[in-house]
Amino acid sequence: MDSNASGLLSRRTHPPPSSPGTELEAPKVLAYYVCGVKDKGKGLVATQPLPKGAVFLEEKPLFTQNAGCTNSNILSALANCTRDEQREYFTLCNAYKTSGKVLPALAIFQTNSFPCDDSPQTAPSKQRRGIFLTASRINHSCTPNVGRIWDVEKQAMVFRALCPMQAGEELCINYVDVLGTRQERNADLMDRVGFECVCEACALQGEGLAQSDQRRGTIWRLYDEVRMCLKEPTLGMRKAKLALRLLQEENLALYEATFCFDAFQLCALVSDFSNAKAWARRAWEASCASTGPDGPAARTFKMYWANPRAHRLAGTMPRMVLSGPNQDDRT
Numbered sequence: 001m002d003s004n005a006s007g008l009l010s011r012r013t014h015p016p017p018s019s020p021g022t023e024l025e026a027p028k029v030l031a032y033y034v035c036g037v038k039d040k041g042k043g044l045v046a047t048q049p050l051p052k053g054a055v056f057l058e059e060k061p062l063f064t065q066n067a068g069c070t071n072s073n074i075l076s077a078l079a080n081c082t083r084d085e086q087r088e089y090f091t092l093c094n095a096y097k098t099s100g101k102v103l104p105a106l107a108i109f110q111t112n113s114f115p116c117d118d119s120p121q122t123a124p125s126k127q128r129r130g131i132f133l134t135a136s137r138i139n140h141s142c143t144p145n146v147g148r149i150w151d152v153e154k155q156a157m158v159f160r161a162l163c164p165m166q167a168g169e170e171l172c173i174n175y176v177d178v179l180g181t182r183q184e185r186n187a188d189l190m191d192r193v194g195f196e197c198v199c200e201a202c203a204l205q206g207e208g209l210a211q212s213d214q215r216r217g218t219i220w221r222l223y224d225e226v227r228m229c230l231k232e233p234t235l236g237m238r239k240a241k242l243a244l245r246l247l248q249e250e251n252l253a254l255y256e257a258t259f260c261f262d263a264f265q266l267c268a269l270v271s272d273f274s275n276a277k278a279w280a281r282r283a284w285e286a287s288c289a290s291t292g293p294d295g296p297a298a299r300t301f302k303m304y305w306a307n308p309r310a311h312r313l314a315g316t317m318p319r320m321v322l323s324g325p326n327q328d329d330r331t
């Protein structure tokens with residue numbers, strides 16, 4: 001999908017990197033350990049420094065079920081597991097424990113399962129979700145430092161460092177979208193997963209919190225605005241660059257590839273193919289860290305990096321020179 005009928009720029013969500021040509025390998029020793037984390041129960045913590053894009057965990061599901069499954073479906077799936085696996089399953093977090101509204105086996109499934117459907121087209125209630133005994137311990141952060149993708153070929157969930165990490169740092173994904181204000185993010189978390197976040201971004205107070213909320217609110221607005229700028233590519237480029245600067249200030253690597261791809265499309269539109277190539281490369285680099293070099297987003301960006309003229313909007317607006325990515329606005 002390169003464009004839609006309304007002529008808006010197409011989007012690729014959740015892309016993200018390493019430098020081109022860098023071979024990333026899974027660390028030779030276990031790169032994480034599971035331990036108690038303040039105010040969050042258990043969590044995963046890095047045992048060693050991890051470079052941006054490093055795979056630190058690849059895990060196959062204990063079992064999978066449809067999103068709309070029942071408690072008895074879960075009990076049947078558990079019947080095929082070993083005693084140890086069953087025991088471990090029942091030690092996983094249950095976000096519905098106090099309300100008691102959901103039976104325990106199903107409540108644990110709902111608290112801990114990840115989507116792992118082979119096709120993005122599957123209807124939501126039929127989508128496969130899987131239980132991953134280790135990955136279920138990964139906590140949420142509104143400034144996630146981990147990207148994840150379901151690898152269809154390996155039938156495993158793959159987790160990568162979104163940014164360089166130090167030994168001792170907690171490894172966190174995002175359970176919900178993290179571009180709203182703290183209040184909006186927490187309303188979403190409470191609604192969907194039943195807890196209030198204690199991450200660093202949510203712990204901010206006063207001016208720091210106001211600035212973070214403002215930046216995330218602006219990025220959210222720019223996300224929609226950039227794609228409306230088909231007829232004003234210069235303005236679109238300014239907005240995409242502003243979004244990238246704000247993402248960097250918020251330490252949010254997760255959305256970098258999306259805005260780089262927008263910038264690519266704007267350049268391709270006006271036949272600025274030199275800058276288009278530079279943006280496609282940046283989008284590719286950014287997508288490698290969250291979804292990996294073999295993910296669909298990275299493959300698409302790499303193809304446009306090699307041939308920006310292949311984009312269906314290429315050259316459809318009067319020729320002009322926009323601008324390329326800056327070295328200093330990487331997240």
Ligand SMILES: C[S@@+](CC[C@H](N)C(=O)[O-])C[C@H]1O[C@@H](n2cnc3c(N)ncnc32)[C@H](O)[C@@H]1O
Binds near residue numbers: 093136197198
């Ligand atoms: C999938 S589990 C993650 C692992 C869990 N901490 C454990 O001990 O097994 C999700 C639960 O972890 C806790 N949690 C995860 N991220 C959190 C955060 N940022 N702030 C507060 N609690 C969090 C919540 O209790 C949530 O229901």
